[in-house]
Structures are given as C-alpha cells and as structure tokens.
Amino acid sequence: MSCNGRYSGQSRYGNTLAPVRIVRFINPVYTTQFVDRESLIDSGASGTMIPKDIAEKLALIEIRKSDSYDYEGNFTGRKSVYVVTVSCDNLSHNVEALETNGIPIIGRDILNTLQLTLRGPQQRWEMG
Amino acid sequence: MTLNDMNLQINVRVMSDVYIGLPRIKSESEMMVNPIMNFSTTSDELSHYTQLVVELTSTLNDDPLQTERSHFESIRTELMKDPELKDGYVAILDHEVIGHGPKGAELAIKMYKEHGYVPILIEKVSEDIKYTSSPRIE
Secondary structure, eight states: OOEEEEEEOOGGGOSSOEEEEEEEEEOSSSTTOEEEEEEEEOTTSSSEEEEHHHHHHTTOOEEEEEEEEOTTOOEEEEEEEEEEEEEETTEEEEEEEEEESSOOEEOHHHHTTSOEEEEGGGTEEEEO | OOHHHHTEEEEEEOTTTOBOOOOOOSOGGGGBOOSEEEEEEOHHHHHHHHHHHHHHHHHHHHOTTHHHHHHHHHHHHHHHTOTTTTTSEEEEETTEEEEEESOHHHHHHHHHHHHOSSOOEEEESSSOOEEEOOOOOO
C-alpha cells in the first residue's frame, strides 16, 4: 500500500518546490461525498488542515474548536476541527482536520504513521 | 396591575453553563455566566433581560457545541483524574459523556454511527490541543 506524488513550484507553496498530491477528502459517514484537492505534504504541520470550503462541501460537522499557532508559537486563531477521511491511492486515514485559511495540508498525524521518501532531484516522493 | 407593580421575581435558567460570545482570553470557564440569575424586575429590566436571553439563544444557535464545551470545561479536571480517560478522548452529547477512546477521529465516527451525524463534542482529556504550521517564504 503506497501513495506517491510530485513536486510543485506554484507560488502558493512558497518560493521553493514542494511535495504535493491531489488527495481525496471524504465525509466519514456519508462516504459518497468527497472532494479531490491538491494538498501539501508538510512534515512541519502538526496535523491535517482543510480550508472551510471543503468542510462546507462535505457538510462536515465540527467536533470542537482548537487553538492554532504559527511556527514561532504565535497564536493565529481559534478554528473549527472536523473529522474527515483522507484518501490517497489505496491509503486511507480517518483524521481530525483543523480549518485553515490556506491550502489543504497533510501533516504529521498522517505522515508519522507512514514511511515517507522525498526524492528531491527527481521531484518525486512516495509514502506507504 | 403593571409589571412594575408586580415586581416580578424571575429565574432565568441559562441552559447550565452558557457563556456570552466574547473574544477568548484565557479559558472558556472564566467567561461562564452564573447558571441561575435571580432578580426582581421592572418592565424596563424585563425588556433588558428578555433581550439578553434572545442574544444568548442566538449565540447558541450559531454554535451548537457551545453548551457542550462549557460543560466539558466544568468537568475537565474531574475527567483528568480518571486514569482510564486521561490523555484519551471523550464524546459529549446533551451534557453527558457518551463515549471515550484513544483516538478522537475513530471515537467520533463510532458516536456518529450510534447517535446519528449530529453535533457531538469530541475533546481530549488533557490541556488544549495546539496546532502548529510551517512557515512559507514568499
């Protein structure tokens, strides 16, 4: 079981190439409802994050609110947390996802359960 | 007889631990209002408190988990003393702990299967969970 992807140089990921992948976000109860969206593979993020429009399209129900901090520890807001199923090829995880104003992020809650290999020179990555 | 003459004694039950939607400063428990407000009232005061109840109701409708969250804050310390619950997750619905487990997402899905896809508070029995994200260099 594995999932692989490419690197993107799009400006929304910053000014360096970044590992990305179109990931499927699925309502954990009504599993026929899903959204496919390019997401950043980000070992610097403590958890998975999704923008509000994905939560709305999937009609996700908030399970709580949590505080969000930037990498320097500055408080950036109190946001909704949802439960969502994240699917990539034949990998699937039920996770808590924090609402973000930015791009979808696959964080360490998922990455820590897998072996992740970054092949920078080839601009490819695999996990499984 | 006017309301003024009646000097009404009103007990407003504010649904247990509801707090008014103020900016979060330190903790939700610090902003809880007294569950029972007892007061004598004139017609002006009655109007004022009626408006207060309307505002509280509106706040509740905007955030269906608010009362559950306040309830959790009031029992968090007690829950943390239970070795079976500490550092795990609890599910709260209608002011009752309806389930617990080691993983929040799995607990939520289990609760949705048992109680329907309705707002259920899933909280970790520990300090607040903090999310951090990476910097982006633009």
